[in-house]
Amino acid sequence: MTHPIYNNKPLDNITTCRFSVENDILLVDIQNDNQSILEYRLNFHDQKQETLTYILFCATHNFLYNVLPVQDITVAIDNSVLQCGGEYLNKIVTELGSTFINTNQYLQQIDRECIDSSSFNGTFIYNVDDHKLLRDIFEREQMKPRDELIYKNLFSGFDVFRREWREPEGLINPSHLIKLITEHKIKRIISINTIYPEHAHSFFNVWIFSLLKRIGVSWIVIDWDIPALTPTLGVSKAAFNCSSFTRYTIFPSIERDWDQQIGLTNIKYMPTHYTEEQTIQLPKLDNNYKILCAATGYLQQLLHDSILGRILEAFEFVNDDNIFQEFQFWFHVMSYYVAHKYQGGLFQKLILRTMLLNVHFKGIGLLKYEVLDQLNTKRQLLLFGSENWADIYPQYYQGRYLPLDELKQMLATKKYLYLLFNNKFSFPEPNEVVGTAVTFGAPFIDFPATVYTPELEGLKKIGYRSIADLNNKIDNVNTIMEDSDFKNSLKYYAQFMGRSAFLFREGLLTDNPKTNDEFEAICLQHRNIFVQHAEEYIEQNIKRIQAYIERLIRSESFDITQSRYYNRSYVQKIIELKERAKNVK
Numbered sequence: 222m223t224h225p226i227y228n229n230k231p232l233d234n235i236t237t238c239r240f241s242v243e244n245d246i247l248l249v250d251i252q253n254d255n256q257s258i259l260e261y262r263l264n265f266h267d268q269k270q271e272t273l274t275y276i277l278f279c280a281t282h283n284f285l286y287n288v289l290p291v292q293d294i295t296v297a298i299d300n301s302v303l304q305c306g307g308e309y310l311n312k313i314v315t316e317l318g319s320t321f322i323n324t325n326q327y328l329q330q331i332d333r334e335c336i337d338s339s340s341f342n343g344t345f346i347y348n349v350d351d352h353k354l355l356r357d358i359f360e361r362e363q364m365k366p367r368d369e370l371i372y373k374n375l376f377s378g379f380d381v382f383r384r385e386w387r388e389p390e391g392l393i394n395p396s397h398l399i400k401l402i403t404e405h406k407i408k409r410i411i412s413i414n415t416i417y418p419e420h421a422h423s424f425f426n427v428w429i430f431s432l433l434k435r436i437g438v439s440w441i442v443i444d445w446d447i448p449a450l451t452p453t454l455g456v457s458k459a460a461f462n463c464s465s466f467t468r469y470t471i472f473p474s475i476e477r478d479w480d481q482q483i484g485l486t487n488i489k490y491m492p493t494h495y496t497e498e499q500t501i502q503l504p505k506l507d508n509n510y511k512i513l514c515a516a517t518g519y520l521q522q523l524l525h526d527s528i529l530g531r532i533l534e535a536f537e538f539v540n541d542d543n544i545f546q547e548f549q550f551w552f553h554v555m556s557y558y559v560a561h562k563y564q565g566g567l568f569q570k571l572i573l574r575t576m577l578l579n580v581h582f583k584g585i586g587l588l589k590y591e592v593l594d595q596l597n598t599k600r601q602l603l604l605f606g607s608e609n610w611a612d613i614y615p616q617y618y619q620g621r622y623l624p625l626d627e628l629k630q631m632l633a634t635k636k637y638l639y640l641l642f643n644n645k646f647s648f649p650e651p652n653e654v655v656g657t658a659v660t661f662g663a664p665f666i667d668f669p670a671t672v673y674t675p676e677l678e679g680l681k682k683i684g685y686r687s688i689a690d691l692n693n694k695i696d697n698v699n700t701i702m703e704d705s706d707f708k709n710s711l712k713y714y715a716q717f718m719g720r721s722a723f724l725f726r727e728g729l730l731t732d733n734p735k736t737n738d739e740f741e742a743i744c745l746q747h748r749n750i751f752v753q754h755a756e757e758y759i760e761q762n763i764k765r766i767q768a769y770i771e772r773l774i775r776s777e778s779f780d781i782t783q784s785r786y787y788n789r790s791y792v793q794k795i796i797e798l799k800e801r802a803k804n805v806k
Contacts, residue, residue, distance in 0.1 A: 236291045238321055240314040241299035242306050247314075249277070251284055253291065259284055268568075270309050276568075277317055278428075278460035285321075285431045286463050290328035294321055319426040327395055327427060331435050336399065338437040341406035343369035344730055347393075349377050349413040352445065358411075358726055369405050377416045389420050395427045402438055411441045411729055415461060434465045441729055443491070444470040447578070456571065459483050469725075473744050474553065474646035474671075474751075478560040479574065482567060489736050490744060492649065492721040493656045503664045503702050503711070504635050512602040512695065513637040514593075515623040516654075519586025520609035524799050530779035531576075532584040533786055534769065538762075543686045545588060545668040549644050552581035553671055554755045558766055562759070576773050581644070588668075589642045590791035593617065595688040598695050602640075613794055625657070632663035638698050639665035646671045647747040648680055648714055649721075649740065659715065664702055666694050672750045674743065679710030717743065 236258075239250045245266060251259040261280045265273055278285075296318030303311045344362075348355040351374050359372045376390040393401070401407065410433070418429040433440055442461070447470075461468065462485050470476045473490040480488045523529055539547035559573045593614050596602065604610055605623035623631075631637055639661075643652035647670050658665040669684025670677075682701045685691035694701065701707060721740040728735055759766060772779075781787055781796075 236288070236294045238294060238296045238318055239299070240297070240302055240318070242301040242304075242310075245305060247302070247306065247310065249280065251281070253288065258288060265306060265310055270313060272456060273310070274313055274317075275456040275460050277313065279456060281317070281321075282460055282462065285324060285428050286434055289321070289431060290325050290332060290435075294325050296321060316426060320422065320428055323426045324428045324431050327399070327432050328435050331399065331432065334403075336403055336436050338402070338406075338408055341402075341408040341438075343371070343406045343408055345401065345405065345407045345410045346370070346372045347410055347412045347417060348372065348374045349416045350374070352413045354443070354445070355411060355413060358729065362730065369407075371401075371405055371407075375412075375417055375420075377414075377420075389416075392417070392420050392424060395421065395425055395429065395432060398429070399432065399436070402436060407438060409439045409441060409730075411443070413443050413445050415442055415444075415457065418461070419457075430461060430463060430466060434463060438465075440466045442466065442468045444468060444476075447472055447475060456483075456568070458485055458488075462487055472646070472650055474650055474748065475556070475578070477748070478557065479571070482560060482570070490650075490741060491725050491737070492718055492740050493651065493653050503662055505699050505702060506638060506664055507636050510600065510636055510638050510698075512598070512600050512640050513605075513628075513631060514602065514617075514640050514642075515605040515628055516589060516642065518589070518607045518610045518613070519583055520607075520612055520795070520798070522583050523586060523795055524802060527776065527778060528579065528583050529587075529792075529795060530781050531580045531773070532587050533781050533784040533792075534772075534779035535580055535584060536784065536786060538765070538769075541687060542689075544591075545642075546671065546684070546686055548584060548588065549581070549646070549668065550671045550754075550758075552577060552584075553646060553751065554758050555766065555769070557752070557755050558759055559770070563770065573770065573773065585642070585644045585668075587791075590614075591688070591786075591789070592640075592642050592691065594789060594791050595691075596695075597688075597692045600638075600695065603637075612798065613791055628657075629661050632661050637663075638695065639663045640695070641665055641667035643667055646751070647673070647744070648677050649718070649743050649747065656718075659711075659718075664698050666691070666698060666701075672747045672754070674746045674750065676713050677710050679704070679706035679708070680714065682707040 236251065236253045239248075239252075241248045241250075245264065247263045247265045249259065249261040249263070250257060259281065261277075263273075263276065263280070268276070298311065298314055298318065302314055346355050346359050348359075356372075359370065363370055363372075373393070374391055375393075378387045378389040421427055421429045430440065458468070458480065462483075464487060466487055467489060468485075468487050469489050469491040470480075471491055471493050476488075477490070523532075535551060536544070536548065538551045555577050556574055559570050559577070563570060563573070565573070590613060593602075593604070602617050603619055604614060604617035605619050605621060607622070608620075610618040611620070632639060639658050641654055641658060643654050645651040645655060645668065648655070651670070655667060658667075666683045666685055669681060669686055673681060682704055683694070685694050717739060721737050724737050725740075728737070781792075784792075786792055
């Protein structure tokens with residue numbers, strides 16, 4: 222027995238979408254003119270609701286993109302979905318069925334109105350949270366004589382300071398979007414991340430990409446965050462995989478293996494946003510310079526019961542005399558191992574990758590504490606950022622975030638050494654903070670990259686490998702700034718990153734953005750160096766790697782009292798705060 226959620230008067234061409242559960246397997250059957258065009262079986266147990274949503278969209282994306290519109294759709298959900306799958310599964314398939322119906326209706330409207338963008342050449346920049354990259358492109362391009370260029374901003378709902386989600390603001394409904402496209406002759410839309418299509422699906426039950434493909438409008442998505450942070454987002458890339466849309470990511474070292482495994486065809490890789498300035502000279506600092514840090518603390522994440530143990534266990538793989546480089550290398554090797562050598566299904570691999578990535582990023586957060594804990598300098602340190610710094614380092618914390626304009630002004634005075642603790646696989650794909658330091662022309666030191674090509678070897682001079690190395694570089698930074706190898710590498714770096722950023726921005730405003738060949742070639746050079754070292758490392762450490770992976774899978778805890786970092790003051794403070802939080806509950 223079924224209960225239709227939509228059923229118009231029968232017509233000659235009816236597509237029937239039926240959902241049912243049999244032996245704990247979700248069955249999806251889509252028929253057109255009594256011929257099955259999609260049959261899909263999915264074990265839906267042990268999967269989060271949002272993950273299951275994207276898995277179903279991946280399974281049905283060909284239907285959404287290439288079959289619709291049809292004259293009519295009937296969606297039927299068997300009672301077994303509710304009985305065997307529960308409310309959460311029933312809700313997902315109900316929303317998916319509604320998305321089929323609503324998307325089909327909008328596609329029919331597009332066909333009735335004969336909307337065709339073949340003569341259009343306008344650009345719509347639909348920014349998210351007023352991201353600087355797209356705002357700068359708009360401000361630069363609107364001054365030029367060109368086809369229509371319009372700009373709107375969507376507030377995603379994420380409060381970066383409170384780390385909380387609220388209702389989005391500036392969300393365009395599908396009807397308004399279609400009207401905007403026709404009135405302004407829009408040929409391409411550019412946005413940050415997939416915030417808008419995700420919100421459009423949640424609020425309007427419409428698959429926006431299907432509408433744009435029908436009209437002939439290209440969408441260029443720039444992944445400024447890392448989809449690998451959750452397995453859900455890793456899966457979602459497949460749901461957005463369509464030749465009409467180009468998707469850029471800024472971290473090929475993290476994403477490339479997985480993009481290939483998922484079978485994506487619309488992915489390109491991009492540099493972070495750099496100035497077009499071709500020569501950058503870092504000034505000599507005054508003799509009494511101070512140390513300036515502006516960073517987010519990871520205290521709340523580190524209070525989680527299991528993550529601290531997983532990080533400290535990972536630290537057992539690295540040597541203290543090169544901890545800042547080896548820990549990053551360890552993560553990339555583990556991710557490489559899971560992608561290419563671990564015997565498991567794709568989704569299980571995605572889950573493992575996300576777990577490793579969380580250990581990596583939160584481990585970098587713990588290494589920030591290691592830096593501040595072990596500093597040995599008479600120079601004053603000013604620490605800006607999230608308020609939880611006050612719980613660990615009140616003696617340094619300045620009680621506020623440091624706005625970007627104020628940071629730039631302070632660094633321009635030549636009175637501050639910019640101390641960073643940011644992860645980076647290689648300098649061509651660094652953390653955005655590194656790009657800020659380079660474009661501001663400020664003397665800075667940071668964690669070293671994982672790998673270097675010969676042209677960039679000089680940049681090792683500003684990467685600290687250990688605490689002893691860090692303390693030495695803090696007091697001798699002016700000598701480093703005058704080093705000829707460093708200056709040659711910085712000049713080369715600034716020039717090719719400037720060219721790459723320029724070519725990327727220019728390509729965004731064309732119908733068919735091209736791959737930046739120079740940037741891609743340099744990234745591949747770094748990857749080839751890494752793969753050689755990774756294979757050697759895996760061969761030498763295979764049993765330890767397998768043991769760590771198995772403990773992740775089984776959620777086994779690590780006895781943190783056995784860690785050589787256990788007695789660090791910041792580790793003890795985290796343990797104390799965890800106990801205090803438990804007592805409050």
